[in-house]
Each structure stands twice: as C-alpha cells, then as structure tokens.
Amino acid sequence: MTATAPTTTPPRKIRIATASLAGCFGCHMSFADIDTRLLALSEWVTFDRSPLTDWKTVGECDIALIEGGVCNAENVEVLRAFRRAARILVAVGACAINGGLPAQRNHHRVEALLTHVFETDRHLAPGSRVPNDPELPLLLEHVHPIHEIVRVDYYLPGCPPTAEVIWTFLMDLLAGREPHFPYPMLRYD
Amino acid sequence: MATERQRTAPGLLAALHQARLRWGNPLEEPALAELSAAFALPPGEIAATASFYHFFQTPPARYQIHFIDHVVDHHAGIEALCNRLCAAFAIQPGERTADAHLFVGWTACAGLSDQAPAAIVNGRPLPALTPERIDAIIDAIRAQIPVAEWPAEWFAVANPVYRRGPLLTWLHATPAAAVLEQLSAREPEAILQAVADAGLRGRGGAGFPTATKWRFCRETADPTRYLICNADEGEPGTFKDRLLLTHYPDHLFAGMTLAARAIGAQTAMLYLRYEYQYLLPKLEAARERILAAQSQLPPSERITLEIALGAGAYVCGEESALIESLEGKPGRPRVRPPFPVTSGYLGQPTVVNNVETLVAVAAIVGNGPQWWRSMGTPDSSGPKLFCVSGDVARPGLYEFPYGVALGDLITAARPLGTPYAIQVSGPSGTLLPATPEQLARPLAFEALPCNGTVMVFDERRDPVAIVRHFARFFAHESCGFCTPCRVGTQLIAKTFAKIAAGYATRFDLERLAPALEAMRLASNCGFGLSAGNPVRDLIAYFRPRLDAHLQPHDFLPAFSLDAELAATRRLTGRDDTHAHLAQFEQPEAAR
Ligand SMILES: Cc1cc2nc3c(=O)[nH]c(=O)nc-3n(C[C@H](O)[C@H](O)[C@H](O)COP(=O)(O)O)c2cc1C
Ligand code: SF4
Numbered sequence: 001m002t003a004t005a006p007t008t009t010p011p012r013k014i015r016i017a018t019a020s021l022a023g024c025f026g027c028h029m030s031f032a033d034i035d036t037r038l039l040a041l042s043e044w045v046t047f048d049r050s051p052l053t054d055w056k057t058v059g060e061c062d063i064a065l066i067e068g069g070v071c072n073a074e075n076v077e078v079l080r081a082f083r084r085a086a087r088i089l090v091a092v093g094a095c096a097i098n099g100g101l102p103a104q105r106n107h108h109r110v111e112a113l114l115t116h117v118f119e120t121d122r123h124l125a126p127g128s129r130v131p132n133d134p135e136l137p138l139l140l141e142h143v144h145p146i147h148e149i150v151r152v153d154y155y156l157p158g159c160p161p162t163a164e165v166i167w168t169f170l171m172d173l174l175a176g177r178e179p180h181f182p183y184p185m186l187r188y189d
Numbered sequence: 190m191a192t193e194r195q196r197t198a199p200g201l202l203a204a205l206h207q208a209r210l211r212w213g214n215p216l217e218e219p220a221l222a223e224l225s226a227a228f229a230l231p232p233g234e235i236a237a238t239a240s241f242y243h244f245f246q247t248p249p250a251r252y253q254i255h256f257i258d259h260v261v262d263h264h265a266g267i268e269a270l271c272n273r274l275c276a277a278f279a280i281q282p283g284e285r286t287a288d289a290h291l292f293v294g295w296t297a298c299a300g301l302s303d304q305a306p307a308a309i310v311n312g313r314p315l316p317a318l319t320p321e322r323i324d325a326i327i328d329a330i331r332a333q334i335p336v337a338e339w340p341a342e343w344f345a346v347a348n349p350v351y352r353r354g355p356l357l358t359w360l361h362a363t364p365a366a367a368v369l370e371q372l373s374a375r376e377p378e379a380i381l382q383a384v385a386d387a388g389l390r391g392r393g394g395a396g397f398p399t400a401t402k403w404r405f406c407r408e409t410a411d412p413t414r415y416l417i418c419n420a421d422e423g424e425p426g427t428f429k430d431r432l433l434l435t436h437y438p439d440h441l442f443a444g445m446t447l448a449a450r451a452i453g454a455q456t457a458m459l460y461l462r463y464e465y466q467y468l469l470p471k472l473e474a475a476r477e478r479i480l481a482a483q484s485q486l487p488p489s490e491r492i493t494l495e496i497a498l499g500a501g502a503y504v505c506g507e508e509s510a511l512i513e514s515l516e517g518k519p520g521r522p523r524v525r526p527p528f529p530v531t532s533g534y535l536g537q538p539t540v541v542n543n544v545e546t547l548v549a550v551a552a553i554v555g556n557g558p559q560w561w562r563s564m565g566t567p568d569s570s571g572p573k574l575f576c577v578s579g580d581v582a583r584p585g586l587y588e589f590p591y592g593v594a595l596g597d598l599i600t601a602a603r604p605l606g607t608p609y610a611i612q613v614s615g616p617s618g619t620l621l622p623a624t625p626e627q628l629a630r631p632l633a634f635e636a637l638p639c640n641g642t643v644m645v646f647d648e649r650r651d652p653v654a655i656v657r658h659f660a661r662f663f664a665h666e667s668c669g670f671c672t673p674c675r676v677g678t679q680l681i682a683k684t685f686a687k688i689a690a691g692y693a694t695r696f697d698l699e700r701l702a703p704a705l706e707a708m709r710l711a712s713n714c715g716f717g718l719s720a721g722n723p724v725r726d727l728i729a730y731f732r733p734r735l736d737a738h739l740q741p742h743d744f745l746p747a748f749s750l751d752a753e754l755a756a757t758r759r760l761t762g763r764d765d766t767h768a769h770l771a772q773f774e775q776p777e778a779a780r
C-alpha cells in the first residue's frame with residue numbers, strides 16, 4: 001500500500017528473528033495479517049528463531065522483532081540472546097513498549113498473585129501449591145518493558161500494531177530507508 | 190476581561206500550624222471539620238493544601254527529629270549520626286517508634302550549612318552535632334525530658350562573621366533607635382529615588398533593579414498594595430538572611446516600612462521559613478518596636494507589619510508561590526503574567542523583596558545612595574553578604590563589595606584542602622571547577638551571578654555524588670505543577686541513583702538530554718529552569734569524573750535483576766542457578 005518493496009533483490013537475504021516474551025502472540029498474528037504479502041516477504045527474507053520456525057536458539061540476524069514485556073527470568077535470558085544476535089532490535093506492540101496490560105499486575109505483590117491463583121482459589125484441588133519446579137522460570141517482581149532490560153532500536157506501537165505498520169516498517173528497513181509511520185497508521189490501542 | 194479569582198484563605202497556614210500543635214499530623218476529621226467551617230473551604234481542599242508542605246506531613250510524635258539532607262551535612266557525617274539515633278530506638282529514618290514517642294526523618298538544608306552536621310527537633314535547630322551530642326539526645330528522649338527543657342546550648346546557632354565591610358559595620362554601629370528616626374523623615378518619592386540612585390539590585394538571586402520593581406507597583410491604579418519580605422531562604426547552602434534576621438531585625442522591619450511607604454503599601458509581611466521559627470520571639474519584639482516608632486506618624490501613614498511562618502517548601506521562595514502560600518494555598522508558582530507587581534497578594538499589587546535587599550534599603554536611606562554606589566561594580570553596586578560553607582576552616586559570613594573575585598572569597602574562608610569544585614549561588618546556580626581561570630571571575634550580576642552562597646569542595650569530594658544530592662533535592666522540592674519539571678526532576682534523580690548503583694552507561698546520559706532541554710525551555714518557573722544546572726555543569730566541567738562512573742556496556746537495567754527474583758525465590762523455596770539472574774553481560778567488544 002503506502003510502502004514499496006525493494007526494487008532489486010538484496011545481495012543477501014535479510015535475516016529476521018521474532019520472539020514473544022510476556023506477549024499474547026497477538027503481535028505475531030498482526031504480522032500474519034499482511035496476508036499474501038507474506039509470500040512476497042519470504043522471497044526477500046529468511047527467518048531465524050521464531051515461534052513460526054523450528055530454530056531453538058537465535059543466531060546472528062539483521063532484525064529481531066520482540067513482542068511482549070519481560071515478566072520472568074527466561075524472558076530476560078531470551079531477550080538478551082536476541083539483543084546479542086540482532087543488529088536491529090524492535091519492540092513490537094504495547095507490551096514490549098511499556099509493559100502493556102500485563103503490567104497491571106505491578107499494582108499487586110507477585111507472591112500474593114501466585115498464591116491467590118495456585119493455592120487459595122476455591123476451585124483448586126485441596127493441597128494445590130505454587131509450582132516450584134526448577135524447570136519453570138521464576139516471575140520477576142514487576143513486569144517491565146523491554147527497553148528497561150536492553151537497548152531498543154525501534155518501537156512499533158499498537159495492541160497490536162496494524163499489519164500496515166509492520167509491513168511499512170519492514171519495507172522501509174529492507175529498502176534501507178529510515179522507518180516512517182504516517183499518522184493514520186499510528187495507534188496505541 | 191475579568192477572570193474569576195481562585196479562592197483565597199489568608200491565615201490558613203497559621204491555622205494549620207495551630208491545628209498541628211493541637212491535633213497532630215496529618216490532620217484528620219475533627220480538625221479538618223473545624224478548619225473547614227472557619228475558612229469556608231471543603232475539608233478535602235484543606236487536607237490537600239496541608240499535604241503540600243513537608244512539615245505538615247510528619248506523623249505526630251513527642252519528639253520529631255529531622256536530620257538535614259544536604260551535601261555539606263553528608264560530608265560532615267550526618268548519615269552516621271542519623272543511623273546512630275535510629276539504631277538506639279530500632280527504627281529506620283522516616284519511621285516512628287511503636288509508642289509514637291519519636292519520629293526520625295530527613296529534611297532539606299535548613300540554613301545551617303556553616304554548622305553542619307545539623308538536625309531539627311520539633312522545629313528547633315540542633316546545630317554542630319557530634320556522636321556525643323547524639324548520645325545525650327538519646328538519653329534525653331529515653332528520660333522523656335521535654336524538648337523545652339533540653340540544654341539551651343544544644344540549640345545555640347552562631348552567626349560567625351569573618352569579614353565586616355561598611356554595611357555590617359553600619360548595622361552594628363547604628364542602634365535600632367537611630368534607624369527608627371529615619372521612619373518619619375522620608376517622602377515615598379525620596380525613598381524610591383535614593384534606592385534608584387544607589388542602583389540597588391535584588392539580593393534574592395535574580396538581581397532585578399529594586400527601584401524599577403517598586404515603580405511598576407507604585408504606578409498601578411489599585412491603591413491597596415502589599416510589600417512582602419522574602420525570608421524563605423531555602424536555597425541549599427544559604428544562611429546570609431539568618432544573620433540579618435537574628436541580629437538586625439529592627440533594621441529589616443525599618444527597611445520593610447520604608448519600602449512599603451515607597452510603593453504606597455499599607456501592609457508589609459515577613460514570610461519566614463519554618464526552620465527559622467526559633468527567631469520568632471526576636472522578630473516579634475522588633476516588629477513591636479517598629480510599630481511603636483510609627484505611632485508618631487499620622488494613622489494614614491502607618492504601615493501594618495505582619496509575620497507569617499512557612500511549613501517546609503523550598504519552592505515557596507519563588508515569589509508567586511510565596512504569595513499562594515500566604516493565601517492559604519499550596520505553594521505552587523502562578524502562571525505569569527500578571528506579575529505580582531500588578532496582581533499579587535489577594536490580587537493586589539505586591540512587591541516581594543529579599544531580606545538583604547530590604548536591609549540594604551534601610552542602609553541606603555541612612556547613608557545616602559552615593560555611599561552605596563561607592564562600593565561594588567557599576568552594574569552590581571554596593572556591598573554583598575556571602576555565606577561560605579563546605580570544606581573551609583571558617584564557614585560563615587563575609588561582606589565583600591560586589592565584584593570580588595571568587596578565589597578571594599574562598600581564600601578568606603581558608604580552604605581545608607585544595608579546592609576542587611565550587612558551587613556558586615546554591616544548586617540553582619553554577620558548579621565550577623576550581624581552576625585559576627574560574628577563581629579569577631568576579632562575583633557580580635554581569636559576570637558570575639551569585640546570591641551570596643558559595644560551597645567549597647576539596648579533592649576528597651566526588652562531583653558526581655554532589656550533583657546526586659542536588660538532584661534528589663530538586664526531585665523532592667518540585668511543586669509538581671508543570672510536566673517538564675515534575676517528571677524531569679525525577680528522571681535526573683533516577684539517572685543519578687542508577688549511576689550510584691553502578692548500572693549507568695553513556696546511553697543513560699544521552700536519554701536524559703531531551704528532558705534537560707524540555708526543563709530548561711518549557712518549565713513554568715525558575716525552579717524547573719535551573720534544576721538541570723548541576724547536571725549541565727557536571728557534563729561541561731567534570732566529564733572525566735562522570736565517565737569514570739559509567740559502565741562500558743551499551744545498556745544495563747537500572748534495577749537489580751536478581752533482587753527482582755527474591756520474592757518468587759522466597760515463595761518457591763528455590764535457589765538453583767535458574768533462580769538467579771546476572772546483572773552484567775559481557776560488553777560488545779569483549780565477545
Ligand atoms: C525556586 C525559587 C526559589 C527562590 N527562593 C528564594 C529565597 O529563598 N529567597 C529569596 O529572597 N528569593 C528567592 N527566590 C527569588 C524570588 O522569586 C524573588 O525573585 C525575590 O524574592 C525578589 O527579591 P529581590 O528582588 O529583593 O531579590 C527564589 C526563586 C525561585 C525561582
Ligand atoms: S501488544 Fe497487545 S497484541 Fe501485542 S503481545 Fe501485547 S497484548 Fe498481545
């Protein structure tokens with residue numbers, strides 16, 4: 001629509017990684033909303049680690065798209081790995097930008113929340129306890145936007161950002177332009 | 190077009206002081222209901238006003254002790270003294286003992302920089318504290334001895350003067366009675382002309398020509414006018430007005446009377462900072478004497494003199510905030526124009542002058558403008574009181590003519606070590622390196638402006654830590670009215686907390702820059718305009734010292750990641766490696 005695809009095929013395919021931290025996968029779905037343009041995109045880019053691929057660890061890449069805030073220890077580790085791997089790291093969606101709706105839990109004590117859900121809720125089986133297996137990542141005291149943990153290069157606002165914003169952004173980067181979002185594309189809700 | 194004026198409640202501040210004594214803090218229902226009826230304001234509005242002032246927040250306790258959270262006091266070991274007292278009663282600063290006998294907290298510089306470390310107990314100063322004095326205080330509290338019965342020497346505030354010039358000599362030599370004779374002698378226009386001829390400029394910091402301000406006020410059509418003496422003296426490190434209030438209150442009230450007459454005001458008010466309330470008996474006596482001296486005048490020429498007490502807010506030194514405070518409202522600077530000279534106290538034309546300015550008025554009327562003009566520089570005429578504190582052997586007061594070199598003033602105060610950094614004019618002013626070039630600069634409005642305050646720091650001190658103290662001060666004292674200052678002062682304080690925690694990187698300074706710019710350009714009053722000055726100067730003059738605190742990393746979190754897992758570690762009883770997070774990653778280059 002507004003953005004145009006690269007006119008010539010880049011010499012090397014651009015590598016994109018994506019991740020969802022304390023996200024709802026909605027930002028990824030909005031990405032998928034570019035619809036058949038995904039086919040065009042797949043001509044120009046390669047995907048590294050992403051919920052859409054089977055790569056288990058993130059490798060060197062050009063762009064990392066991160067949705068979701070940071071709510072637990074594993075989110076921190078993953079976010080740092082993506083930061084190390086990617087040249088350009090992008091905070092996608094309200095959650096990554098300012099913690100989003102999940103950050104409403106910052107009004108409560110994390111112990112109280114876990115206890116409420118896993119121990120004192122009246123629908124639980126007797127003897128239910130807060131899970132404590134080392135397999136499980138521990139929750140942080142607060143939910144944080146990703147820029148409080150690592151440097152962020154770009155922000156795509158919206159909950160989720162519109163497919164047009166995501167498409168425009170990628171086309172700009174692919175064409176080597178500084179990303180520009182016309183006012184009608186912008187939303188925080 | 191006439192705009193609807195906000196409600197005013199003159200006398201509310203005094204009533205809140207009364208209520209606090211009777212009912213305690215914070216004010217609750219019966220007290221609020223009573224005040225609400227008396228001032229015809231909803232109880233919530235009265236509570237909101239009270240909540241603006243620091244000393245109306247203190248929880249009720251028989252002993253309310255506030256240690257002075259000021260850089261000079263910190264260098265003198267105030268933190269250890271505070272901890273010593275707190276430990277004896279098993280509380281933390283900001284807490285009250287279980288029996289509600291003792292509250293210990295912090296407060297901003299109380300005008301005792303020359304007698305650091307210091308504290309305030311129930312509104313009375315405790316200067317020059319030592320561990321032994323703290324132990325004696327602990328005993329007195331344990332023995333439940335009322336503060337009124339504590340030894341008088343514990344409260345003795347000295348006003349050491351190390352250099353007298355013509356002004357202090359005249360003040361010292363001229364008995365109050367002689368000052369009083371001036372009162373009947375002068376016509377308004379003659380007083381104004383003398384002050385104009387003397388070229389007097391405001392001693393409160395901004396240096397506005399006093400006679401010009403007076404003329405603006407005098408030329409308004411409204412015949413009901415006010416003169417206010419600004420004795421808020423809140424700028425950290427400043428204690429020059431304290432000397433004048435302590436030793437020369439007659440001269441001050443005489444100056445207020447002369448100024449009031451010059452502008453055609455019927456009432457002159459002294460707004461005294463809360464921390465100086467121990468001076469109230471002296472000031473009341475002087476006020477009575479000057480009132481009595483006026484009795485020879487025809488009633489139409491007599492000036493009513495009033496004294497009002499603040500309640501702990503640096504921003505109330507800003508003239509329109511001071512007026513709001515006198516009107517029984519939170520001390521938030523007004524949107525100007527209109528300026529106080531056209532619409533001030535109760536909407537009437539009002540002149541606000543600093544204590545030293547008004548004492549100078551008495552001296553100029555007494556000695557003539559030529560005497561005044563013979564001192565200082567052509568642009569900054571007259572003598573000036575300087576208060577020097579910090580790492581000097583003789584912290585105290587110095588009278589020099591305006592234009593004295595910064596270095597000469599510091600030399601007079603006998604630096605303890607080699608001066609390294611100098612804070613000129615308080616945190617709102619300038620932080621300078623003690624280079625020969627800087628020390629040669631004259632203190633004058635046209636060169637290096639100075640309200641009189643000079644704090645000396647030698648090589649033991651870290652300029653970054655000094656700026657962190659100022660950043661906390663501004664964050665605490667911002668009135669919170671306008672966005673750049675309300676938020677920006679917090680951003681600066683947080684950046685310095687991050688630096689102190691060892692987590693800051695170059696990026697944190699880059700990210701702060703636009704906030705500093707917004708504060709400088711878009712703040713509603715001089716507070717927000719100058720609250721970024723300490724960082725500005727740190728970056729301009731002490732960049733290597735600042736950089737030494739920055740981590741080489743591209744970015745680090747401002748909070749401890751591992752500490753954020755403490756709650757869930759506790760809850761799950763885990764302590765395996767996955768239950769922890771490292772704060773530092775290898776810097777880019779090291780990979
Ligand atoms: C944040 C702030 C604090 C101030 N504090 C004081 C103060 O403590 N004492 C003072 O005389 N002036 C203070 N001023 C300056 C006053 O607004 C005003 O300019 C001054 O009292 C005028 O008196 P002068 O002309 O005699 O100097 C302050 C200004 C600002 C912006
Ligand atoms: S921003 Fe909205 S859509 Fe995206 S992850 Fe968060 S909640 Fe989901």
Ligand code: SF4
Pocket residue numbers: 504521522666667668669670671672674675712713714715716717718
């Ligand atoms: S600049 Fe600061 S102190 Fe001044 S009005 Fe704004 S918030 Fe209040």
